[in-house]
Amino acid sequence: MPGVSRRSASIKTSPHRVLVALADELRRKGRRVIDFTAGQPGLPPDARAVAEFIEFIAKNTFTAFRYAPTQGLPELREEISADLKRYGGVEVPADNILVTSGGLDGIILSLYATTDPGDRVLLLEPCYSMYWDTLRFLGLEAEWCSESVETGFQPSVDCILEKLGRVKAILFASPDNPTSRVIDRGVAKAIAEEASRRKVWVLYDVAYKHIVYEGEHVWLEKYVEDPDILVNIGSFSKDIAIPGGRLGYVYSSNKTLIRELVKLKGILGIVAPVPMQWLAAIYLKKGWKERYLEEVLPVYKRRRDAAYDAVRKYLPRARVAKPTASMYVFPDLSPYLAERGLNDLDFTVKLAEEKGVVALPGSIFGPSGVNHVRITFVTNDEKTVEEGIKLIGEFLGEV
Numbered sequence: 465m466p467g468v469s470r471r472s473a474s475i476k477t478s479p480h481r482v483l484v485a486l487a488d489e490l491r492r493k494g495r496r497v498i499d500f501t502a503g504q505p506g507l508p509p510d511a512r513a514v515a516e517f518i519e520f521i522a523k524n525t526f527t528a529f530r531y532a533p534t535q536g537l538p539e540l541r542e543e544i545s546a547d548l549k550r551y552g553g554v555e556v557p558a559d560n561i562l563v564t565s566g567g568l569d570g571i572i573l574s575l576y577a578t579t580d581p582g583d584r585v586l587l588l589e590p591c592y593s594m595y596w597d598t599l600r601f602l603g604l605e606a607e608w609c610s611e612s613v614e615t616g617f618q619p620s621v622d623c624i625l626e627k628l629g630r631v632k633a634i635l636f637a638s639p640d641n642p643t644s645r646v647i648d649r650g651v652a653k654a655i656a657e658e659a660s661r662r663k664v665w666v667l668y669d670v671a672y673k674h675i676v677y678e679g680e681h682v683w684l685e686k687y688v689e690d691p692d693i694l695v696n697i698g699s700f701s702k703d704i705a706i707p708g709g710r711l712g713y714v715y716s717s718n719k720t721l722i723r724e725l726v727k728l729k730g731i732l733g734i735v736a737p738v739p740m741q742w743l744a745a746i747y748l749k750k751g752w753k754e755r756y757l758e759e760v761l762p763v764y765k766r767r768r769d770a771a772y773d774a775v776r777k778y779l780p781r782a783r784v785a786k787p788t789a790s791m792y793v794f795p796d797l798s799p800y801l802a803e804r805g806l807n808d809l810d811f812t813v814k815l816a817e818e819k820g821v822v823a824l825p826g827s828i829f830g831p832s833g834v835n836h837v838r839i840t841f842v843t844n845d846e847k848t849v850e851e852g853i854k855l856i857g858e859f860l861g862e863v
């Protein structure tokens with residue numbers, strides 16, 4: 465058999481996939497599993513939007529399943545443009561939007577278009593584990609500024625100002641995964657100003673922009689002096705709850721960059737899933753997105769409260785920040801793991817095997833995630849959230 469390429473072999477399978485496979489195996493063996501792994505929406509997509517979509521594709525089978533322009537359906541791009549105006553008060557012409565196959569596709573395309581192999585990219589870690597994998601995939605080097613629970617996972621402005629001088633781009637999310645923090649406005653302003661001055665690309669991942677419980681999403685376009693450095697990367701996985709539909713979008717006032725991205729998207733998949741583009745267009749046009757969010761946000765908030773309270777109750781020595789957004793609680797379990805002589809990866813595997821509770825090890829999100837655990841709180845009802853966290857407490861000998 466011919467060998468696989470060195471570049472492919474150099475990328476390791478993420479422990480995330482290993483744990484998801486372990487959860488599946490336990491389920492197949494008939495074990496009850498409390499699954500805290502996936503960043504999935506906790507409720508299904510809006511039934512009325514889906515019904516209208518099904519009616520639309522039944523009547524328009526040819527149109528719904530044909531190739532569409534690589535940049536995305538004009539009907540959807542117009543709706544995204546109106547949606548950005550409605551929520552953020554920002555003017556983004558439909559021509560400045562590329563529809564992508566999910567936010568991750570937007571991240572990969574944006575990194576490819578703005579960097580060359582060997583370039584450095586600044587991350588604010590702990591961060592979405594795929595950022596690390598994507599940098600490796602593209603032959604990029606990571607620089608990082610660390611965040612911790614003490615500062616509510618806000619990065620240090622001094623670190624950012626220093627490191628922006630060494631990188632081609634900064635990539636970060638707000639609201640964030642796994643820390644759930646919303647970037648502080650002062651920090652956002654400092655990033656935007658310094659990156660404008662140094663002509664560093666700002667790749668801003670806004671996948672969770674509507675999943676905010678207290679405070680508000682930060683629209684970075686309001687702070688950049690040079691709007692052409694800013695690339696916003698959105699997703700339909702979280703707010704209209706179609707992660708398996710694989711749909712997202714990128715927008716920027718930089719028309720040259722958008723042209724590059726469209727060219728690259730043509731190579732990487734031709735066009736984002738067309739039936740899903742119709743679904744998203746219907747969702748936005750008919751106002752179903754607002755209604756869906758109105759329904760789910762209070763449910764997520766209750767689950768957030770349950771998760772945070774349970775961590776305080778059953779893991780009192782964990783350091784934890786109360787999430788004000790996003791889908792995750794991210795406690796630091798250092799004292800417990802030290803007592804048990806476990807690292808966070810072994811801990812999550814043993815916890816799954818012994819208690820049937822599956823959560824993600826913090827170290828996959830970056831060096832500052834070591835000894836933390838990521839618990840998704842939106843995918844289970846309050847009772848199950850509490851039960852799962854109580855089982856973690858039992859496993860760690862606290863309960």
Ligand SMILES: Cc1ncc(COP(=O)(O)O)c(C=O)c1O
Nearest residue numbers: 503566567568592641671699701
């Ligand atoms: C911060 C962040 N960005 C982007 C994504 C990618 O989402 P998708 O590719 O499903 O749109 C995720 C998924 O969990 C995420 O957490």
